Amino acid sequence: MNQSSEKKGLEFRALDATTFREFARLHATSDEIGPIATYLDEDRKTGNLKSEIELQGLWGCDELCAAICCLITPATDGKYSAIKLDSIVVDKKLRRQGLGIALVVKTFQDVISRHRPEIRNLYAHSVHPATVRMLRSLGFNEPLPTGAPISAINLVENGDEFSRRCRDRLMTVTNNPQYPTLFITPTLSTVSEECLV
16 A cells, blocks of 8 residues: 555544454453453343444554444433443553543544433443543542442533543543644544554
């Protein structure tokens, strides 16, 4: 491939289930907790069949760098919905560079802006220490010390603060000296920058 036609930079785009499963098979593990389960694992128990699955990826130089799976579930009254962060998986070689938080923030923002019924709550089972830190930085509560370790945020009560923190976290990633020309184009869901890998 010649230099002018080579795909450069980072791009947010939808994933299909097969690509997500393969990426998770290769990268959904951590030194702290071992294998990371996802909603799309073939051996998982049947979940909420009313949930809509949102799969997004962050690509660099046309290679998948990070993947996210969220579930959007309507409330029983049908008036509101909630987003569950099921899993965020980052290529083992690219961790601790802000790619995971960038993908989480962008996915949350996209789903919230286009989804009806209105999203009122975001939550996640916060088992992995990095997930807990990431969600805390976005204003999610600490997981309870007993019972299911769930972190959550109510957008009715904390929506403005959540939006501010999302903008700040994206700015932190885009202003990182490691990525001197990183630039997010919101309407195209792309980030222009030289390749990371």
